[in-house]
Amino acid sequence: MSRSLPLAAMLLAPSLAFASPAVTADLKDPAGKPVGSASFAATEGGVQVKVKVLGLTPGLHGFHVHAAGLCEGPDFKTAAGHFNPTGKQHGLDNPMGHHGGDMPNLEVGADGRGEANATLAGVTLGEGDASLFHAGGTALVIHAVADDGKTDPAGNAGARIACGVVQRAK
Numbered sequence: 001m002s003r004s005l006p007l008a009a010m011l012l013a014p015s016l017a018f019a020s021p022a023v024t025a026d027l028k029d030p031a032g033k034p035v036g037s038a039s040f041a042a043t044e045g046g047v048q049v050k051v052k053v054l055g056l057t058p059g060l061h062g063f064h065v066h067a068a069g070l071c072e073g074p075d076f077k078t079a080a081g082h083f084n085p086t087g088k089q090h091g092l093d094n095p096m097g098h099h100g101g102d103m104p105n106l107e108v109g110a111d112g113r114g115e116a117n118a119t120l121a122g123v124t125l126g127e128g129d130a131s132l133f134h135a136g137g138t139a140l141v142i143h144a145v146a147d148d149g150k151t152d153p154a155g156n157a158g159a160r161i162a163c164g165v166v167q168r169a170k
Contacts, residue, residue: 023125023132025140025164027053030074035162038140040132046121047132051106053114053142053162060105062147062157065120069137071163079139079163085129086122105146138166 023040036053051063070078088097108114124131132138143157 022169023166024169025166027051027140027142027162027164028071028073029055029162030076032073035142036164038164038166040125040166042125043119046119047123047125049103049116049118049120049140051114051116051118051140053106053108053112055112056108056114056142056161057144058108058110058112060107060146061114061161062143062145063103063106063116064141064143064147064157065103065123065132065166066139066141066163067136069139069165069167071139071141071165073163076139076141076160076163079141079160083123083132083138085134102147106142132166133168140164140166 025038025040026034027036027038029035033055035055036051038049038051041048041050049065065083066079066081067083068078068080070080072078082102086097103118103120104116106114106116122130125133128134140163141160142162143159144161145158147157
């Protein structure tokens, strides 16, 4: 009997034990129609966010993680302001720092489809104030127009046109 199979199993078991559960957000428009999804993964120093959308207006759209895990239409104001565990000002281009939930704009093509990848630096999927799972949870919100990257508190990104609660897979 070969010892390589049990050794391989022992080497793989610890990495499986520490794998974080899948984290997602199902994005819906104000009428409740699905318009996309997002996935979240822990990375060194933050959380990677991957977003795919369809059926949105072509152009640039601001998108951010918001501070409350609620997505009640039609305006999604229940998602509160941007996730900001460090008390910074808004915008990746803001010299005073930026919110934990700030990301670059999402570009949607003429066909209404778009994809984006971003990293939320200093944010976690674990415990504590910087966690996307802090008390009350968080939501991913897509805005009607581009985020200008500096205007506090929301980058002049306009109305909230899609929202999804950030949640662990069940």
